[in-house]
Amino acid sequence: xxxxxxxxxxxxxxxxxxxxxxxxxxxxxxxxxxxxxxxxxxxxxxxxxxxxxxxxxxxxxxxxxxxxxxxxxxxxxxxxxxxxxxxxxxxxxxxxxxxxxxxxxxxxxxxxxxxxxxxxxxxxxxxxxxxxxxxxxxxxxxxxxxxxxxxxxxxxxxxxxxxxxxxxxxxxxxxxxxxxxxxxxxxxxxxxxxxxxxxxxxxxxxxxxxxxxxxxxxxxxxxxxxxxxxxxxxxxx
Amino acid sequence: xxxxxxxxxxxxxxxxxxxxxxxxxxxxxxxxxxxxxxxxxxxxxxxxxxxxxxxxxxxxxxxxxxxxxxxxxxxxxxxxxxxxxxxxxxxxxxxxxxxxxxxxxxxxxxxxxxxxxxxxxxxxxxxxxxxxxxxxxxxxxxxxxxxxxxxxxxxxxxxxxxxxxxxxxxxxxxxxxxxxxxxxxxxxxxxxxxxxxxxxxxxxxxxxxxxxxxxxxxxxxxxxxxxxxxxxxxxxxxxxxxxxxxxxxxxxxxxxxxxxxxxxxxxxxxxxxxxxxxxxxxxxxxxxxxxxxxxxxxxxxxxxxxxxxxxxxxxxxxxxxxxxxxxxxxxxxxxxxxxxxxxxxxxxxxxxxxxxxxxxxxxxxxxxxxxxxxxxxxxxxxxxxxxxxxxxxxxxxxxxxxxxxxxxxx
Numbered sequence: 001x002x003x004x005x006x007x008x009x010x011x012x013x014x015x016x017x018x019x020x021x022x023x024x025x026x027x028x029x030x031x032x033x034x035x036x037x038x039x040x041x042x043x044x045x046x047x048x049x050x051x052x053x054x055x056x057x058x059x060x061x062x063x064x065x066x067x068x069x070x071x072x073x074x075x076x077x078x079x080x081x082x083x084x085x086x087x088x089x090x091x092x093x094x095x096x097x098x099x100x101x102x103x104x105x106x107x108x109x110x111x112x113x114x115x116x117x118x119x120x121x122x123x124x125x126x127x128x129x130x131x132x133x134x135x136x137x138x139x140x141x142x143x144x145x146x147x148x149x150x151x152x153x154x155x156x157x158x159x160x161x162x163x164x165x166x167x168x169x170x171x172x173x174x175x176x177x178x179x180x181x182x183x184x185x186x187x188x189x190x191x192x193x194x195x196x197x198x199x200x201x202x203x204x205x206x207x208x209x210x211x212x213x214x215x216x217x218x219x220x221x222x223x224x225x226x227x228x229x230x231x232x233x234x235x236x237x
Numbered sequence: 238x239x240x241x242x243x244x245x246x247x248x249x250x251x252x253x254x255x256x257x258x259x260x261x262x263x264x265x266x267x268x269x270x271x272x273x274x275x276x277x278x279x280x281x282x283x284x285x286x287x288x289x290x291x292x293x294x295x296x297x298x299x300x301x302x303x304x305x306x307x308x309x310x311x312x313x314x315x316x317x318x319x320x321x322x323x324x325x326x327x328x329x330x331x332x333x334x335x336x337x338x339x340x341x342x343x344x345x346x347x348x349x350x351x352x353x354x355x356x357x358x359x360x361x362x363x364x365x366x367x368x369x370x371x372x373x374x375x376x377x378x379x380x381x382x383x384x385x386x387x388x389x390x391x392x393x394x395x396x397x398x399x400x401x402x403x404x405x406x407x408x409x410x411x412x413x414x415x416x417x418x419x420x421x422x423x424x425x426x427x428x429x430x431x432x433x434x435x436x437x438x439x440x441x442x443x444x445x446x447x448x449x450x451x452x453x454x455x456x457x458x459x460x461x462x463x464x465x466x467x468x469x470x471x472x473x474x475x476x477x478x479x480x481x482x483x484x485x486x487x488x489x490x491x492x493x494x495x496x497x498x499x500x501x502x503x504x505x506x507x508x509x510x511x512x513x514x515x516x517x518x519x520x521x522x523x524x525x526x527x528x529x530x531x532x533x534x535x536x537x538x539x540x541x542x543x544x545x546x547x548x549x550x551x552x553x554x555x556x557x558x559x560x561x562x563x564x565x566x567x568x569x570x571x572x573x574x575x576x577x578x579x580x581x582x583x584x585x586x587x588x589x590x591x592x593x594x595x596x597x598x599x600x601x602x603x604x605x606x607x608x609x610x611x612x613x614x615x616x617x618x619x620x621x622x623x624x625x626x627x628x629x630x631x632x633x634x635x636x637x638x639x640x641x642x643x644x645x646x647x
Contacts, residue, residue: 082557097253
């Protein structure tokens with residue numbers, strides 16, 4: 001589903017350059033629930049942004065759904081993002097002047113789905129997220145957990161192959177975080193690939209595979225079975 | 238291509254960002270409104286000035302006699318100067334005189350009657366070329382001619398209001414006889430005058446006849462000289478020349494300011510035209526300034542709007558918006574707002590001008606303010622286009638930025 005080979009990314013700010021990703025090799029299969037962990041500055045968000053085509057890589061090969069992603073025009077990138085990927089962000093990134101239903105329906109607007117149809121579809125997803133009665137509220141009238149569920153509904157409405165979540169629980173309390181993770185697991189159960197960037201062990205522990213990044217390189221990949229062992233080693237340290 | 242979904246999206250955005258829309262719209266509407274009012278008022282001024290001069294020639298000198306105020310060659314001050322036919326003969330030979338005439342008011346009698354109807358009017362004895370001084374339009378019959386003068390005919394040309402006062406039944410006046418001081422004058426023409434109504438309460442008779450029947454000898458009041466190709470500066474010199482000639486003829490001090498009075502329409506008209514050209518230039522400069530400040534205002538707002546929407550643009554891109562759809566969304570919104578606001582400003586401005594023009598009491602030097610529609614439309618178009626360009630550049634930039642940068646928290 002997602003294949004990365006020797007991905008490099010450097011950021012230039014003025015005269016200083018920052019080599020963020022130093023040769024990432026990674027393969028993520030369809031239907032996996034994977035988390036990317038690492039301290040801040042380890043490049044985990046950059047990796048996610050490259051996979052989501054919100055940013056481009058400098059060198060290396062990146063294939064998404066057997067298509068090589070390289071020198072993508074903005075138009076093409078927009079098309080892929082819309083068709084394959086659903087984003088969930090730490091700061092929700094909802095459009096503040098649109099109500100819940102309109103926010104959820106927006107990806108379908110860019111698929112040229114007629115207004116009535118996309119609003120109907122948005123209502124269905126809001127219902128799944130238990131937000132039906134909030135459909136006509138603006139984002140700032142919702143709680144953090146509700147906003148994130150709203151964002152998840154928006155990510156799901158275009159029926160993407162992959163959900164990319166950047167610190168989805170970063171702005172939520174632990175109770176709401178558990179609730180959100182439960183939703184991600186449900187989505188995963190329906191066969192959608194999910195990639196979660198997080199620095200919370202409890203969140204990562206819920207996934208099938210943990211990819212640990214350190215200083216732009218993959219430090220370790222912990223498979224499902226080894227998870228317990230890894231957790232124990234973490235506790236001992 | 239009309240994309241109803243896109244317009245719904247635009248109206249949605251506009252209706253949810255009312256203040257932003259209002260500010261943009263107001264600056265455009267205000268710019269256009271001010272421009273229309275300004276240009277309209279300028280035009281009103283122009284109309285007013287033109288109206289003041291309408292009906293009279295603007296290339297003549299009118300020479301009237303006065304009373305001396307200085308003693309000269311043994312004669313006391315306070316002597317009345319009386320022009321004679323000789324004075325006219327002397328002055329009409331001046332250089333560049335195209336037409337010349339005299340005008341003499343009949344003081345002996347100013348009552349004119351026709352049958353039972355009568356009225357008092359201004360009766361002037363003139364030469365035929367007087368028609369080149371006062372822009373009289375003959376609506377019936379003819380003006381006085383040389384034959385009337387040569388044959389001492391008792392002919393009369395009457396103003397439209399004189400005709401309406403005497404010929405109540407509306408009958409044809411031509412060939413009818415009206416009575417002045419018991420003498421019968423034959424009506425040969427009726428005239429109209431685009432100037433004031435006062436000019437229509439006049440009657441003209443030949444000077445030769447008047448001098449004979451009213452026992453005026455060779456006296457005349459005013460000499461009028463039309464000039465061809467004479468500017469303000471030259472007209473000044475001619476005025477001096479005329480004063481010198483008349484001073485010699487009537488033996489008064491050439492420096493005497495009160496012996497003769499000369500109305501110089503050439504200089505006056507030029508003064509007004511220069512003044513007016515100045516005013517027009519001034520109005521255009523202010524108008525251009527208004528438009529430029531409008532453009533700057535709209536550009537500024539558009540740039541801020543795009544900046545403010547950077548994050549929204551990032552979100553839209555993450556959800557699959559193409560750069561084109563982003564740019565066209567912002568541009569269509571900006572063009573819609575500026576065009577609509579510009580139209581409102583135009584309607585309000587023109588409405589105000591119409592109101593003023595309908596209800597303002599008639600003023601000197603101000604009449605019928607109006608605006609050239611093309612100028613107003615071009616100005617509106619300019620604002621719309623500049624608003625679009627001002628929005629396009631940052632929108633284009635925001636749309637081509639990587640979404641990750643647009644989404645970055647401030």
